[in-house]
Amino acid sequence: ACPELGGPFAVVNADDFYGRRSYELLAARLQEAGDEHLLMGFRLADSLTPNGGVSRGVCVVGDDGMLRSITELHDVADVDGTITNREGVALTGDELMSANLWGFRPAFCDTLRREFDAFRAAHADDAKAEFLIGDAVNAGQSAVRVVPTPERFIGVTFREDLDHVRGEIASLVEKGEYPASLWA
Template sequence: MKIKPTLLVLAAGMGSRYGGNKQIDGFGPNGETILEYSIYDAIRAGFGKVVLIVRQEILEMTKELLLPKVEGKIEIDFVLQSLQSFVPSEFQNPERTKPYGTAHAVLCAKDAIAEPFSVINADDFYGKEAFEVIGKFLTNGVQPNLHAMVGYAIQNVLSEHGTVSRGVCSMNEANQLIGMIERTSIAREGEKILSKGDGEVIEIKEGTPVSMNFWGFHPTVFSAIEEMWLEFLTNNTENLKSEFYIPTVANNLIQDGKAAFEILEGGKTWFGVTYTEDKPVVIDSLKKMHESGEYPVNLWG
């Protein structure tokens, strides 16, 4: 019997540009959160468990929202990410207020996951095709030294209401990730897609794959993340705004020759809510998906 993969959901973000807890905001015709669509798609793609990384402040309201809907349909667990989680006492600083980032969030789930797992953001809609390809990879293809990410074409993951940051990927002829650079302040200007972050202007060609933080990992990655995490803490003791990201983990594993990452072609549909102005677009998109039969009238019956 094949082991069913786990869906790890990063839901502890602050949503500063959106102006609220978008992880628990309603967008579907019946008030469904974006996260509910991800859980629904994960269930039909063969996932067996969901683990949510949350902050203490939203733990109870998240449980109240999700448990009545998904209990009995898939196993669900909650893990807290705090400024003390997996941080040895000698590195804890009472002056730090900024979360430690996405790779730290993944590390927080180390004791809750023992099987191949996927990582997503709670506030991004990834599309059923993405769950299908990552679920197949995690069931049949993943290895201790072979992980994956779902690639999305840059032109399909922009916002009409402001700039975005994206992990821009380079790949080889075997569709494997060579490296990823976080580009900031990306927006379309006329016929071009430009990144204007860090004092330089870079054109990004249409069709370039980017990461929307949809990863597939073998559980052995936890030990590698923990090793990098301790190195990160050592090197950033005085930098109270430093963050430890998943792309950093991927780049280090690739550069050290310890693992490869397949770029899976499943990123056909994506939308998110970086800004408050994005909400009406998401609401309309989900309404059309229900009307077309992609999702049932009531997501949970």
């Protein structure tokens, strides 16, 4: 796809709901000149489900707003008002997390191609291996600005999340933020 790109582009997870404002902020920042890549940061507490622990990439952001690292935490859950992970580390819930809503400049394609080729060679016999965009960002030592978004991240991690997600989206349609049919 890289040869077909005529400018900056977004990378998203197809099964997650990021909210209109997240896309508006990302698009506006990608229109600005510069070579920084972008990552939309979601508040950790706004990304949890009551149906079990989830994996979340928590961002370490410098005072300059630039991404320093992403730490993947597993089994993150809010239990009786206390957010912890598998290791029992207490979290505030205000941490910014990556939900894989990225904005890249075309130059990132070279890094992506190089890192994906290396990944395929290293995992040729592992059909379950997962190529992570964050690993490519780290390997390319790319400058990534984290842009906090006011939106809630909505995703389906567990089957039990589906009714909640449907309700959230129906509420947005009812408020007029989205049409009842995207194809109308």
